Each structure stands twice: as C-alpha cells, then as structure tokens.
Amino acid sequence: MDLPIPDIREDATANVACHPAKDKDLKWIALPLARVPNWQQKAIEKFAALLREYKSLQVYMDICARCGACAEKCQFYLGTGDPNNMPVARAELMRSVYRRYFTPEGRMFGAAVDAYDLDEAMLKKWYTYFYQCSECRRCSVFCPYGVDTAEITWAAREIMASIGVATKYVTEVIAKVYQIGNNLGIPPPAWLDNCQFLEEELKAETGKDIRVPVDVEGAEVLLVPPSADNFANTNTMMGYAKLFHALGVSWTTSTYANEAGNFGLFLNYPSMKKVNCRILEGARRLRVKRVIWGECGHAWRAALYTDTLNGPLDFLEVPHPTHICQYTLEMLRRGALKIDKSANDDVLVTYHDPCNPARAGQLLEEPREILRACCNKFVEMRGDTIRERTFCCGAGGGLLTDEIMPIRMSGGKPRAEACRATGATFMATICAICKAQLPELMKHWKVECAIGGVHELLGKSIVF
Numbered sequence: 001m002d003l004p005i006p007d008i009r010e011d012a013t014a015n016v017a018c019h020p021a022k023d024k025d026l027k028w029i030a031l032p033l034a035r036v037p038n039w040q041q042k043a044i045e046k047f048a049a050l051l052r053e054y055k056s057l058q059v060y061m062d063i064c065a066r067c068g069a070c071a072e073k074c075q076f077y078l079g080t081g082d083p084n085n086m087p088v089a090r091a092e093l094m095r096s097v098y099r100r101y102f103t104p105e106g107r108m109f110g111a112a113v114d115a116y117d118l119d120e121a122m123l124k125k126w127y128t129y130f131y132q133c134s135e136c137r138r139c140s141v142f143c144p145y146g147v148d149t150a151e152i153t154w155a156a157r158e159i160m161a162s163i164g165v166a167t168k169y170v171t172e173v174i175a176k177v178y179q180i181g182n183n184l185g186i187p188p189p190a191w192l193d194n195c196q197f198l199e200e201e202l203k204a205e206t207g208k209d210i211r212v213p214v215d216v217e218g219a220e221v222l223l224v225p226p227s228a229d230n231f232a233n234t235n236t237m238m239g240y241a242k243l244f245h246a247l248g249v250s251w252t253t254s255t256y257a258n259e260a261g262n263f264g265l266f267l268n269y270p271s272m273k274k275v276n277c278r279i280l281e282g283a284r285r286l287r288v289k290r291v292i293w294g295e296c297g298h299a300w301r302a303a304l305y306t307d308t309l310n311g312p313l314d315f316l317e318v319p320h321p322t323h324i325c326q327y328t329l330e331m332l333r334r335g336a337l338k339i340d341k342s343a344n345d346d347v348l349v350t351y352h353d354p355c356n357p358a359r360a361g362q363l364l365e366e367p368r369e370i371l372r373a374c375c376n377k378f379v380e381m382r383g384d385t386i387r388e389r390t391f392c393c394g395a396g397g398g399l400l401t402d403e404i405m406p407i408r409m410s411g412g413k414p415r416a417e418a419c420r421a422t423g424a425t426f427m428a429t430i431c432a433i434c435k436a437q438l439p440e441l442m443k444h445w446k447v448e449c450a451i452g453g454v455h456e457l458l459g460k461s462i463v464f
C-alpha cells in the first residue's frame with residue numbers, strides 16, 4: 001500500500017474520545033446508569049465470566065507472540081501514528097489486566113511482568129482506544145496465530161458496559177431501536193409516508209407503478225433494510241423495489257422490523273440478541289416465507305449469528321438468512337432480469353468491501369458479480385486493499401460520531417487513497433455506515449467520487 005508507515009506519535013489520540021452515554025439511554029438498555037460503586041471488582045468478575053464463556057477470548061489472551069505482524073495493518077494506526085492503535089498494543093491494554101488478575105506471575109510480580117491493575121487510568125485507556133477500533137478484523141487476517149483483536153474489543157466493551165461505561169452514540173442508537181424500532185427513530189407513520197414518497201419518485205422516474213410495500217401479511221419476502229436506506233440512501237431502496245417489481249415477487253417492509261443494523265454488536269451480547277430478535281418477530285407477525293437482509297454490513301454479521309442468538313429460522317419456508325446480494329445474483333444467474341448495462345455508462349465504478357461482509361460475512365464475489373452484470377465500466381482498487389484485506393471506511397464499529405472526526409478521517413485515509421488511485425467516479429458498497437462515512441471522507445481527502453449502493457446501480461440498469 002502506498003500509504004507511508006507513520007512515525008510513532010505517543011498519545012497522539014489519547015484525548016480523542018467518544019462522548020459518554022446518557023442515563024436516559026442506559027436506562028432503556030438496562031445498564032447501570034453510572035459507574036457502579038465497586039466497579040473494579042465487578043469488571044474483573046465480568047472479565048472472568050467472559051473468559052469462561054468464550055474460549056476464543058482465553059486463547060487470544062494467552063497466545064499472542066508479540067511478533068508485530070499486525071502492527072501496521074490497522075488503518076487507525078496508519079492514520080494516527082498513535083502506538084495504542086497498533087492492534088497488538090490495543091489488545092495489550094486488556095492482556096496486561098488479564099495477566100494481573102488471572103495469571104500467577106501477574107499476581108505475584110505485577111508491573112515487572114507487564115501486569116497492571118484495572119484502575120482509573122487503565123479504564124480511561126480502555127474507553128478511549130477500544131472505541132478507536134472499528135472491530136473490522138483487518139489485523140486478524142495478518143496474524144500468524146489467528147488472534148482476532150475485534151473480539152478482544154468486543155469483550156472490553158462488554159466489560160465496560162457491565163459497569164456503566166459506554167458511549168452516547170452507540171447507546172442512543174440502541175435505545176431508539178428499543179423505543180421506536182429503528183436506529184434513526186422513525187415512527188411507523190413516517191416510514192409509511194416515506195415509502196409512499198418513494199413510490200411517487202419511482203413513478204416519475206420509470207412511469208411504472210412500483211410499490212414499496214409496508215406491513216403486507218403473507219408476502220413472500222420480508223425485506224429488512226438498514227433504516228438509512230429508506231431516508232438517506234433512497235436510490236438503494238428504490239433499487240430493491242425495482243428488483244422485486246421486475247421479478248414479480250411479493251415483498252414487504254415492516255414497521256416493526258425495519259432496521260437491519262444491529263448496534264448491539266458494538267456494545268454487548270444481550271443488546272445484539274434483542275435487536276436481532278425484532279427481525280424474527282417481524283417475520284412471524286407478517287407470516288412471510290423468507291427474510292432478506294438489505295445492504296448493511298454489521299447487520300449481516302449479526303444475521304449470520306441468528307441461530308445462536310435467537311434460535312433457528314425453521315418457522316420460515318426459507319429457513320436461513322439471505323442477503324439481498326445473494327438473492328439478486330441468483331436471479332441474475334437464472335436470467336430472470338433484463339439488464340441494460342449502458343444505463344451506468346456515465347460512471348466508472350469501483351467496489352468498497354465493507355469489513356463485516358468481507359471478513360465476517362462471506363460476501364466477496366456476489367456484489368462484484370452483480371456490478372459486472374450491470375455496469376460496463378468497473379475497476380478494482382489495489383489487490384492489497386480489497387476483499388479480505390479491505391480497509392475500514394473509518395467509521396464502523398460504532399465510530400460514526402462527530403466528536404471523533406479526526407479518528408474517522410485519519411482512519412479512512414487508506415480507503416480514500418486506494419479509491420483515488422483508480423480514478424473511479426462512483427464507489428459502490430453494501431453498508432449504510434460506509435455510505436454515511438465515505439462521502440465525508442472523500443470530501444475531506446479531496447477525492448472526486450460519488451458513493452452509493454450496489455442496488456442503486458442494479459436498479460438503474462433494469463429494463464422493465
């Protein structure tokens with residue numbers, strides 16, 4: 001990668017931290033409203049429970065050889081030079097506490113063996129640097145021992161949440177899902193209004209009566225998009241509608257389950273489970289045959305855990321999660337869609353692999369094959385910046401919040417530079433967080449490239 005390895009800048013981002021959670025949000029999520037009085041003891045008890053429950057965490061605590069192979073693979077280190085953003089150093093914040101409380105040598109010799117108390121200063125570092133990690137897993141691709149630092153970040157956040165330490169952004173979003181049903185806090189009447197507005201837009205664009213259905217009982221497909229697709233990435237939403245219309249498939253959205261995004265993944269296991277459960281409940285209420293997840297990265301990662309989180313989908317005719325890209329590709333391969341690729345000739349398209357579909361969701365080929373089927377002009381970014389080596393957009397993992405803008409922009413720089421090198425004028429992606437972050441990133445680094453969804457381009461190319 002062309003991006004130079006930065007000079008080390010000790011504590012460069014030590015003071016760039018997310019705003020802390022508000023009581024009203026913590027209350028909704030049933031977390032302690034303030035730091036619990038005996039927080040150190042409680043945190044270590046939680047740490048012990050996670051070590052018992054997740055054998056992978058125990059292994060990650062023990063096997064790191066400090067070889068440094070991951071050190072320069074994190075976009076947040078490349079962008080900031082802060083050594084605590086090296087994956088090995090980030091994980092060491094947790095390992096040093098692990099040694100202190102869970103190993104004989106750490107209990108006996110303390111700092112002499114790099115074992116440290118979980119005190120106020122350490123907790124501050126955990127809060128700062130585990131919320132400067134986007135849980136992207138890029139570092140894990142390069143670790144010869146398979147250490148997954150994203151899982152270490154998960155565990156650290158889970159421990160912090162258990163003692164009442166979390167960020168405003170993440171808890172606010174989850175609280176909105178609990179209260180209203182989706183990340184944006186869109187009430188059912190507004191969802192319905194917007195679907196009707198999109199139908200008018202579709203009529204104006206195509207001359208066809210293309211539906212964006214809501215709460216249709218007995219539909220074949222329940223589409224669960226990220227709620228942002230209905231309000232911000234509307235071209236993607238209209239692309240889904242064109243797809244189902246062209247196929248003649250009955251489908252619906254749900255005012256109860258209209259959020260694929262799962263911010264529980266960024267906070268703790270119970271929240272992830274509860275947010276995902278809404279989707280299954282929405283499918284049961286509408287008695288659909290299958291559920292299709294829309295273009296959302298972390299939603300798809302959570303979707304693949306559905307069996308573990310919420311039990312089997314055996315009440316559906318198609319008893320497993322389907323991603324919209326898997327579904328669309330199957331239809332293209334069957335020849336069920338008529339496509340005019342020249343409809344996208346006004347753009348040179350590249351594809352940004354969001355971290356979760358690429359490294360945790362087995363979705364590497366599907367979006368590319370769809371893009372090649374609907375665009376004449378497609379170019380890949382450099383091989384070491386795509387597929388499972390993709391760089392994070394800079395805002396995944398609960399980092400899409402303005403108070404840490406310096407982290408977002410510096411962490412996203414490798415993505416922006418790889419895009420610039422292609423000369424692409426349109427970057428397609430399948431993640432609502434990427435779609436929110438990338439336009440700001442491109443503007444910041446002065447890369448002339450529009451951002452949009454794979455189904456936006458597909459929709460443009462469908463011939464009715």
Ligand code: SF4
Pocket residue numbers: 073074075076085086087090132133134135136137138139140149150153
């Ligand atoms: S998971 Fe991603 S953001 Fe976190 S340390 Fe690894 S490379 Fe960096």
Ligand code: SF4
Pocket residue numbers: 063064065066067068069070071087088142143144145146147
């Ligand atoms: S590459 Fe793996 S073993 Fe090497 S320092 Fe990083 S986490 Fe540890």
